[in-house]
Amino acid sequence: xxxxxxxxxxxxxxxxxxxxxxxxxxxxxxxxxxxxxxxxxxxxxxxxxxxxxxxxxxxxxxxxxxxxxxxxxxxxxxxxxxxxxxxxxxxxxxxxxxxxxxxxxxxxxxxxxxxxxxxxxxxxxxxxxxxxxxxxxxxxxxxxxxxxxxxxxxxxxxxxxxxxxxxxxxxxxxxxxxxxxxxxxxxxxxxxxxxxxxxxxxxxxxxxxxxxxxxxxxxxxxxxxxxxxxxxxxxxxxxxxxxxxxxxxxxxxxxxxxxxxxxxxxxxxxxxxxxxxxxxxxxxxxxxxxxxxxxxxxxxxxxxxxxxxxxxxxxxxxxxxxxxxxxxxxxxxxx
Amino acid sequence: xxxxxxxxxxxxxxxxxxxxxxxxxxxxxxxxxxxxxxxxxxxxxxxxxxxxxxxxxxxxxxxxxxxxxxxxxxxxxxxxxxxxxxxxxxxxxxxxxxxxxxxxxxxxxxxxxxxxxxxxxxxxxxxxxxxxxxxxxxxxxxxxxxxxxxxxxxxxxxxxxxxxxxxxxxxxxxxxxxxxxxxxxxxxxxxxxxxxxxxxxxxxxxxxxxxxxxxxxxxxxxxxxxxxxxxxxxxxxxxxxxxxxxxxxxxxxxxxxxxxxxxxxxxxxxxxxxxxxxxxxxxxxxxxxxxxxxxxxxxxxxxxxxxxxxxxxxxxxxxxxxxxxxxxxxxxxxx
DNA sequence: GCTGCTGATGCACGCGTGTGCAATGCTTCA
DNA sequence: TGAAGCATTGCACACGCGTGCATCAGCAGC
Numbered sequence: 001x002x003x004x005x006x007x008x009x010x011x012x013x014x015x016x017x018x019x020x021x022x023x024x025x026x027x028x029x030x031x032x033x034x035x036x037x038x039x040x041x042x043x044x045x046x047x048x049x050x051x052x053x054x055x056x057x058x059x060x061x062x063x064x065x066x067x068x069x070x071x072x073x074x075x076x077x078x079x080x081x082x083x084x085x086x087x088x089x090x091x092x093x094x095x096x097x098x099x100x101x102x103x104x105x106x107x108x109x110x111x112x113x114x115x116x117x118x119x120x121x122x123x124x125x126x127x128x129x130x131x132x133x134x135x136x137x138x139x140x141x142x143x144x145x146x147x148x149x150x151x152x153x154x155x156x157x158x159x160x161x162x163x164x165x166x167x168x169x170x171x172x173x174x175x176x177x178x179x180x181x182x183x184x185x186x187x188x189x190x191x192x193x194x195x196x197x198x199x200x201x202x203x204x205x206x207x208x209x210x211x212x213x214x215x216x217x218x219x220x221x222x223x224x225x226x227x228x229x230x231x232x233x234x235x236x237x238x239x240x241x242x243x244x245x246x247x248x249x250x251x252x253x254x255x256x257x258x259x260x261x262x263x264x265x266x267x268x269x270x271x272x273x274x275x276x277x278x279x280x281x282x283x284x285x286x287x288x289x290x291x292x293x294x295x296x297x298x299x300x301x302x303x304x305x306x307x308x309x310x311x312x313x314x315x316x317x318x319x320x321x322x323x324x325x326x327x328x329x330x331x332x333x334x335x
Numbered sequence: 336x337x338x339x340x341x342x343x344x345x346x347x348x349x350x351x352x353x354x355x356x357x358x359x360x361x362x363x364x365x366x367x368x369x370x371x372x373x374x375x376x377x378x379x380x381x382x383x384x385x386x387x388x389x390x391x392x393x394x395x396x397x398x399x400x401x402x403x404x405x406x407x408x409x410x411x412x413x414x415x416x417x418x419x420x421x422x423x424x425x426x427x428x429x430x431x432x433x434x435x436x437x438x439x440x441x442x443x444x445x446x447x448x449x450x451x452x453x454x455x456x457x458x459x460x461x462x463x464x465x466x467x468x469x470x471x472x473x474x475x476x477x478x479x480x481x482x483x484x485x486x487x488x489x490x491x492x493x494x495x496x497x498x499x500x501x502x503x504x505x506x507x508x509x510x511x512x513x514x515x516x517x518x519x520x521x522x523x524x525x526x527x528x529x530x531x532x533x534x535x536x537x538x539x540x541x542x543x544x545x546x547x548x549x550x551x552x553x554x555x556x557x558x559x560x561x562x563x564x565x566x567x568x569x570x571x572x573x574x575x576x577x578x579x580x581x582x583x584x585x586x587x588x589x590x591x592x593x594x595x596x597x598x599x600x601x602x603x604x605x606x607x608x609x610x611x612x613x614x615x616x617x618x619x620x621x622x623x624x625x626x627x628x629x630x631x632x633x634x635x636x637x638x639x640x641x642x643x644x645x646x647x648x649x650x651x652x653x654x655x656x657x658x659x660x661x662x663x664x665x666x667x668x669x670x
Numbered sequence: 671g672c673t674g675c676t677g678a679t680g681c682a683c684g685c686g687t688g689t690g691c692a693a694t695g696c697t698t699c700a
Numbered sequence: 701t702g703a704a705g706c707a708t709t710g711c712a713c714a715c716g717c718g719t720g721c722a723t724c725a726g727c728a729g730c
Contacts (some may be wrong), residue, residue, distance in 0.1 A: 007671085008479050009401070009481065009482070010456075010459065010686095011403065012685090012687090013686070013687070013688055014686080022709080022710090023709065023710045024686090025688085025689080025708090025709070025710060025711080026708090026709065026710080027687095028686095028687065028688060028689080029688090029689090029708095029709090030691090032688075035359070035688095035689090036707060036708060037709090037710060038706075038707080038709090039473055041708080041709080052355065053477060053480075053689080054687090055453065055456045055457045056457055056687080057398070057457065057459060057683095057685090057686050057687070058457045058458045058459075058687095059394050059395075059397045059403060059458065059459055059687090060398050060685075060686035060687040060688090060715085061397045061687060061688080062394045062687095062715095063392070063394050063395050063398055063685095063686080063687070063688095063714095063715050063716065063717090064686090064687055064688050064689085064714080064715055065688080065715085066345065066715070066716090068394060073438075077423075077424060078423035078426065079416070079419045079420045079422075079423040079424075079617075080419075081414070081416065081419070081420075084413060084414045084415075084416075084418075084419035084422075086413045087413060087414075087419075087422075088412075088413035088414040088437075088440065088442070089414075091413065091438050091439075092440045092441040092442050092443055094588075095439065095440050095443065096443065100437055100440040100454070100458070101437070101439075101440070102435055102436070102437055103408075103422075103426050103436045103437075103438045104426075104436075105423065105426040105430050105436070107423070107427050108427055108430065118390065119435075121390045122390045122391055122393045123393045123394065123435070124345065124390065124392060124393075142388060145388075146344070147344070169658055178640075183524065220612055225362045228617065228621065232622075236720085255621065255623075258623075259621055259622035259623050260622065260631060262622075262623075263622040263623065264622065266686095277705080282563065284590075285565075285620060286563065286590065286596050287594035287595065287597075287599065288590075288593075288597075288598065288623040288624065289623065324519070326687085331393040332495075345716095347715090347716055347717085348717065348718080349715070357679080357680090358679065358680045358681080359680090359716090359717085360679070360680060360681080360718085360719080361678090361679065363678080363716095363717065363718055363719080364678095364679090364718095364719090366719090367718075367719090370718095370719090371677060371678060372678075372679090372680085373677080373678060376678080376679085391716090391717080392709070392715090392716055394715095394716080395685085395715075395718090396716085396717060396718080397685095397717095398685050398686065398687090398715095398716080398717075399684085399685055399716090399717055399718050399719085400685085400718080401685070401686090436727095476722040491729035558688090
């Protein structure tokens with residue numbers, strides 16, 4: 001008993017072929033750009049397809065080519081401004097290229113994102129973009145072996161044939177240090193979270209290194225999640241110690257720091273305290289804050305990700321580093 | 336020439352069967368819960384699969400069952416806090432149920448999201464969640480006809496067998512009006528954006544209706560995108576007219592309004608001006624704002640969405656309305 | 671020893687699509 | 701007119717998997 005196209009279920013190319021009075025091949029070719037079909041047959045097929053509401057089954061299509069248009073995107077803390085911006089830009093760019101964005105939320109994936117990557121392999125994804133979590137080398141190698149491109153955003157993995165995109169943590173941290181020093185701050189601190197991602201750790205390290213060149217050593221806060229609340233907690237602990245200049249490795253942390261310093265501890269910014277952030281999320285530019293920060297070039301990052309996915313050649317041996325830009329606002333003093 | 340499992344490409348169940356010395360059926364049954372396989376064969380198969388790095392092909396799996404585990408999620412302005420929260424919660428909930436979240440960014444889809452839904456149909460998605468845009472009735476009906484569940488979040492479509500989830504715009508708008516009146520505000524305004532979604536339009540309407548019961552008529556602002564900047568622009572225009580109480584249909588708008596009123600126009604909140612928002616995004620609770628707002632129960636919305644996807648029975652005739660909660664903070668005066 | 675039953679296993683088919691190959695018909699050129 | 705070339709079309713196979721059906725071995729009960 002054949003499926004009844006009227007009653008329910010999806011219409012297949014065989015249904016269309018029957019109605020149009022042609023072979024199934026003709027239907028397939030009609031929807032395949034560059035295939036050889038006469039204008040007359042094409043018209044009949046299109047009419048029949050339209051009448052029946054035919055939609056090509058991409059699952060079957062992917063089965064043939066043994067590769068889908070799916071791109072797995074692994075991310076976490078998607079509700080936070082920076083990650084949300086990243087995802088919005090990336091999903092938009094992928095769609096523009098005809099790629100499907102399969103979103104994998106790593107929030108509940110304690111410890112390892114390996115199961116998420118495995119799921120993408122099962123879907124024969126064309127590529128996997130890692131925006132969060134540190135994938136074990138083994139699983140990345142399995143992806144590469146199977147022809148699934150892996151793009152690591154801010155998450156370097158050693159000795160693996162995957163595209164890696166980094167931002168200029170070094171230049172950013174140095175600029176932050178230089179600006180705070182130029183503002184006359186001498187009692188400095190750097191605020192990060194307990195979850196030390198490679199990028200955040202580098203920002204701390206380069207900031208400290210730069211200060212060490214001036215024989216200064218900042219207080220270091222590295223507890224709690226990467227959140228507004230962590231910034232507030234850090235301010236509560238550090239400001240009473242006389243800190244007059246802070247580099248927060250994330251804008252979100254910086255905003256929490258500013259709020260607690262001002263509204264809880266009565267400090268004036270930038271008169272009593274200078275604050276520098278990192279990322280340039282929209283809230284940093286809001287009038288209540290005016291946070292001086294290091295802007296990440298997210299469009300550039302997105303372009304690199306898409307280029308890595310579409311490139312045919314193997315990934316370059318070296319990571320791409322995207323520059324950051326200092327955006328001066330009211331949370332720091334003019335020189 | 337058969338594929339060489341060592342060299343490249345994905346391992347198939349036939350490869351595993353060959354190595355384990357069993358039939359391909361045995362491999363399939365090993366990975367099918369509840370199927371009949373002896374412990375000895377299962378062990379051999381698992382060993383072979385592990386040695387070869389076998390991963391079941393979900394594309395082929397979906398082809399068999401003619402239904403995938405994919406859930407299409409249509410959203411726009413994903414970088415904005417509220418939408419980002421929605422997406423974060425939904426993607427997490429879907430993953431917990433073993434469903435895949437296929438993200439469709441509607442930002443570049445001017446006018447119609449129909450092409451996006453069509454793409455989901457081609458992937459034989461199990462369900463489609465519309466968080467943004469107004470799908471034409473015709474395409475929704477096609478989804479339903481093909482057994483693809485459609486869940487409309489805040490986007491009612493008339494006369495269609497789809498689950499619809501609304502929030503209590505009426506109760507929220509009334510609570511906002513009542514609170515502003517109780518605070519002694521008499522020169523009121525309601526601020527929205529130019530892109531009138533059904534939900535936002537209802538908030539305006541019910542707010543006006545409530546005030547009309549007190550013989551009051553608010554100024555209405557409805558221009559620009561639903562953004563922080565729109566709130567600032569509205570403040571610039573409305574505050575000089577003597578407005579002393581504002582209902583912003585979105586927190587993001589409210590924060591822009593507050594910032595301009597305070598830092599640009601020198602008004603004190605709540606002494607000179609009371610502001611009520613809607614949504615309760617994280618920023619509303621930040622110390623710099625303390626925005627009184629109507630909290631949406633996003634976890635409840637998410638639960639309803641997931642329930643609608645998993646339900647076997649046809650969707651209920653009536654929309655589900657999720658209540659909102661008044662969260663009082665410093666942007667309004669105590670009675 | 672024979673029958674009936676149960677669990678394990680393999681064969682073969684179908685899911686919906688793309689495509690190589692051969693056959694067919696038409697056009698063009700000598 | 702005949703041959704060659706080209707565009708078009710259908711047949712048949714392959715993609716990787718799940719599963720109904722038949723087969724078979726093992727075992728209990730008579």
